[in-house]
Amino acid sequence: MIMDLETVKDRAGPRQFGPGDDMPEEYRKAATRMIQFHANSEVMGGYLDKEFTRKAPSLDRKLANTAKVQDEIGHAQLLYRAAETLGVKTRDEMLDELANGEGKFLNCFHYPVDTWYEAPMIDFFVDGGAMRRQATLKSTSWTPYAHAMDKVCFEEGFHVKHGESILRELMQGSKATQERTQETFEVWWPRIIQFFGPPNDESHHNDFAQDVGLKTATNDELRQSFLNMYIPKAEKYGLEIPDTPRIEYDEESGRYELAYDELDWDEFWTISKNEYPGSKEQIGSRRRRQEAVEWVRDALDSWESEATGVATGEAAD
Amino acid sequence: MIWEVFRQEEPGDYHRHVGNVHAPDREMAKQFAQIQHARRMQTNSLWVVPQSEIGEVDAEDAAFGGTTDKSYRWAMTYNDIDASFAEEVADSEAEQREAARKRREAMEEADD
Ligand SMILES: [Fe+2]
Ligand SMILES: [Fe+2]
Numbered sequence: 234m235i236m237d238l239e240t241v242k243d244r245a246g247p248r249q250f251g252p253g254d255d256m257p258e259e260y261r262k263a264a265t266r267m268i269q270f271h272a273n274s275e276v277m278g279g280y281l282d283k284e285f286t287r288k289a290p291s292l293d294r295k296l297a298n299t300a301k302v303q304d305e306i307g308h309a310q311l312l313y314r315a316a317e318t319l320g321v322k323t324r325d326e327m328l329d330e331l332a333n334g335e336g337k338f339l340n341c342f343h344y345p346v347d348t349w350y351e352a353p354m355i356d357f358f359v360d361g362g363a364m365r366r367q368a369t370l371k372s373t374s375w376t377p378y379a380h381a382m383d384k385v386c387f388e389e390g391f392h393v394k395h396g397e398s399i400l401r402e403l404m405q406g407s408k409a410t411q412e413r414t415q416e417t418f419e420v421w422w423p424r425i426i427q428f429f430g431p432p433n434d435e436s437h438h439n440d441f442a443q444d445v446g447l448k449t450a451t452n453d454e455l456r457q458s459f460l461n462m463y464i465p466k467a468e469k470y471g472l473e474i475p476d477t478p479r480i481e482y483d484e485e486s487g488r489y490e491l492a493y494d495e496l497d498w499d500e501f502w503t504i505s506k507n508e509y510p511g512s513k514e515q516i517g518s519r520r521r522r523q524e525a526v527e528w529v530r531d532a533l534d535s536w537e538s539e540a541t542g543v544a545t546g547e548a549a550d
Numbered sequence: 551m552i553w554e555v556f557r558q559e560e561p562g563d564y565h566r567h568v569g570n571v572h573a574p575d576r577e578m579a580k581q582f583a584q585i586q587h588a589r590r591m592q593t594n595s596l597w598v599v600p601q602s603e604i605g606e607v608d609a610e611d612a613a614f615g616g617t618t619d620k621s622y623r624w625a626m627t628y629n630d631i632d633a634s635f636a637e638e639v640a641d642s643e644a645e646q647r648e649a650a651r652k653r654r655e656a657m658e659e660a661d662d
Contacts, residue, residue, distance in 0.1 A: 253595065364638050390638075390641070391623055394628040
């Protein structure tokens with residue numbers, strides 16, 4: 234019998250539900266939306282990061298970067314599997330949606346990168362922010378999602394430390410290098426703050442996802458804890474926090490008060506619809522790469538159907 | 551026919567391999583698994599899988615994790631960076647350190 238929503242809300246807690254439970258459609262859809270978004274972001278983050286392998290100044294950095302990209306694509310695979318367990322969409326459907334521009338993903342991966350100075354913006358700040366969020370998702374109510382987070386979090390420590398190591402190296406470089414890093418940071422800082430989404434009251438899906446235990450922390454809580462940890466880090470290496478948006482630490486509440494209206498929310502909402510010029514560029518370049526290796530997927534599919542005698546249907550893209 | 555048995559202790563846990571049973575079909579395998587593997591041990595769920603359906607690759611067939619130096623993909627390598635500022639980064643590093651330790655021990659044993 235399908236569990237009714239009230240029961241779901243009552244029982245909601247860490248790793249409470251799994252494929253053996255008959256979850257109501259609202260839950261399955263909300264969980265699919267969330268995990269698909271997460272999986273898409275791993276793909277698009279991986280594709281973005283891939284650019285840094287070419288830009289990296291040393292062999293060690295190139296090797297570490299390829300290892301990181303490989304991890305990210307692996308995270309995507311784990312997450313598409315976790316999303317499939319909800320029975321709403323297949324992996325092929327989700328990959329198709331990503332290619333045709335319907336699939337949504339994190340704001341920071343809609344901005345094409347072209348310098349090595351951007352590496353720590355992604356690898357330290359964005360991975361660091363993502364890891365804050367992912368650590369809380371170890372307690373999500375959908376068990377296959379939580380299990381994926383166990384492995385993702387195991388791996389991510391390397392990404393964040395490597396990212397910080399790049400930042401440290403740049404900020405110990407020549408004056409010109411430090412200035413370029415600071416300039417790049419100024420471009421990325423507002424995007425990094427927006428990574429955690431709009432202020433709580435403007436987020437559409439937050440409440441339901443929290444009521445049923447899919448999410449265990451609000452955007453605001455995550456952003457606050459992120460700022461608490463990463464502002465001191467930025468300052469430690471000599472980065473200056475930009476004046477816009479205004480940001481003030483309130484000793485009493487222990488909170489960073491942000492002037493949200495100074496952030497470009499038009500751009501944010503354009504991005505969230507995949508309509509930003511960078512969105513089109515990133516989605517398009519990933520789609521073309523995906524098409525270029527279609528023959529590999531075709532070969533695998535025909536091998537599988539020969540082996541099992543069952544047609545596998547359409548290839549991923 | 552032999553069925554491998556996986557037991558999950560509590561909701562949300564992983565199913566872990568605990569042994570196997572002889573049984574003529576899936577239904578009987580589930581019954582025997584309950585009796586053999588879930589009578590005293592805390593159990594929330596059991597899986598039974600035909601042994602013949604399991605594929606294996608072991609340390610004799612493969613060099614798991616490669617044979618060249620891949621230290622660049624471990625958090626510990628960046629030891630001039632202090633992970634303690636963020637609990638999740640420190641946890642991840644601790645898990646990686648533990649995994650690397652076990653791996654090293656196994657390799658040393660194999661060398662003896
Ligand atoms: Fe990742
Ligand atoms: Fe990462």
